[in-house]
Amino acid sequence: MPTLLHLDSSADLVTSRSRAITATFADTWRGLSSEHTVVHRDLHREPLPHLTDAALHFPPRLRPEGASPSAEQETLQQLLIAELVAADVLLIGVPLYNYSMPSTLKAWIDYIHLPTVTAPFDDPTSQQPLAGRPAVLVSTRGAVYDPGTSTEFDDHALPALSLILANALGMTVETIVATRTLSERFGAPTDQVDKQHEELAAAHESATQAARRLG
Secondary structure: EEEEEEEEOOOOOOHHHHHHHHHHHHHHHHHHOOOEEEEEOOOOOOOOOOOOOOOHHHOOOOOOOOOOOOHHHHHHHHHHHHHHHHOOOOEEEEEEEEEEEOHHHHHHHHHHHHHHOOOOOOOOOOOOOOOOOEEEEEEOOOOOOOOOOOOOOOHHHHHHHHHHHHHHOEEEEEEEOOOOOOOOOOEEEEEEHHHHHHHHHHHHEEEEEEEEEEE
């Protein structure tokens, strides 16, 4: 039974572009067959508690002596990791907030990045269960981040997520990007608004095609 783990993190529940694009992907996935299932976790509507103990960044055998992190959070961590490992494809909506990812998404990353469990530490051959698994990042940005502009490298969300998901967890990461999402709201020139519509339409088409290809 092909399973998609679909994460949303936008705080905008009405006009969010990242939510709209991930919905296109998820709807396409469901339409592939009656067996294609979607596990949806809305990190904004149901935010995860931030880790209250640094010991949870490590499995028990790597924790400092005397560490006793919250048993409730440890159980949650195991649930989130099991949910991720059970998925055939990971889909994440990544709106750019203050040049980085929403804190709700960062909290999820803190739970699922665990050396010896999802990321290699002392046995790379058996400690990377997600190696090769597809991850699709839907990145939406309010402003312009085109190559050659002064803001080209101001997106610090995708690099961080790629570092964790691709480098540490070994997943195959691809991105779908739509920029200028605030152009209409703030009265940008017509050509920028038109460009935003073009990018948004292309992002929805890319989401459809990616779901069909990965499903």
